[in-house]
Each structure stands twice: as structure tokens, then as C-alpha cells.
Amino acid sequence: ARGWALPAEEYGIDLDESESTWLRAAQLARLGARTGDLVWDIGCGTGAVAAEAAGFGAAVIAVDSEPGACASTAAAARRAGVQLQVVEGTAPHVLERLPEPDVVRIGGGGIDVVVACADRRPERIVTHAATRDEAEAVSTALTEGGYQVECTLLQSVDLDTADWSERERAVVFLVAARRPDGTS
Known part of the structure; x- marks a missing residue:
């Protein structure tokens, strides 16, 4: 399929709220993954x-x-026709044996995972939080890790245009962090 942040039906399975089309679009945009990058997708x-x-x-x-x-x-x-490596294990412990990432998306795991990822010093870290308190805790951990952090409250409602009924709703805090230029 052409494009990115593809609709859920492209995957042939139900996606949960943390993988909604518009949240994925925002996460992918903030990650900025490109050819040559090593991306960790944790959770x-x-x-x-x-x-x-x-x-x-x-x-x-x-x-x-x-x-x-x-x-x-x-x-x-397989469905997308791409190759990637899948590692089964619990973060943050499983991360210790992985090569250094350029960018990281954290789909779950808590503050310990956020701190472990920040300790590896990737250029960007993107995650989401369900509550403001969780978003503040993640932002604090990333700021203390030397990152510049932005947080945006995202709400998306996907509508069926045949009858304008609601198909999908997601409300999350998008937390995006980038390492300031020139730091390691």
C-alpha cells in the first residue's frame, strides 16, 4: 500500500488505541526514521x-x-514486504544486548524503559502516555537524561463518512524528545 500511517485494515488485524492511525502518524513524523537509521520499537x-x-x-x-x-x-x-528483527524479551533488560539505536519508539514499559533508552543516547525518543501525570513523569526522565522534550495532547476521531459515525477514538499525550545538537 502507498503512504504511511496506513489504515488499520492494511494490517489485517485490530490495532489498539496506542496504535491508532493518527498516533502512528505523529510518532513516525517525530521519529523521522530514514535509510541508514537503526530504530528500536520497544513494546x-x-x-x-x-x-x-x-x-x-x-x-x-x-x-x-x-x-x-x-x-x-x-x-x-511480511505483509508490508519489509525485513526487520523481532526480539522477544522484557525491557529494559533485553535492551542491554542490542546495538546502539539512532531513534527509539517506546510503545510501553514504563519509566524504567524510558530511562534505559535515554541512557543509550539515541538522537530521538518518541513515546505516548495515557495521563498527564504519566506524560510529566516521562518528560522529567527525558529532560534529566539531557533531552529537549515536547509534549502534545492528541485527540483523533476516525469517522465513517457514510453515516458520520465514530469508528475509532484515541486521546493520548505524545512525548517527543531529541538530543540537543553536539551532545553524546
């Missing part, structure tokens, strides 16, 4: 973000503790 879920980042030409390592999520991610990659 990869169904693999929609990982597959799309790989479609941009990035090398992707998708990590999840759930075997079903790992299988879904591999299936999403």
Missing part, C-alpha cells in the same frame, strides 16, 4: 510502527515481551 504490539519504519528504509529491531505481539510484528513485516 511493538502489532508491529504497525515497526513495519512502517522499515518501509522508510530504516533497520528496525522490534521488542516485545509477549510472544503473540512478536508473531504479529513478524506478520506485519
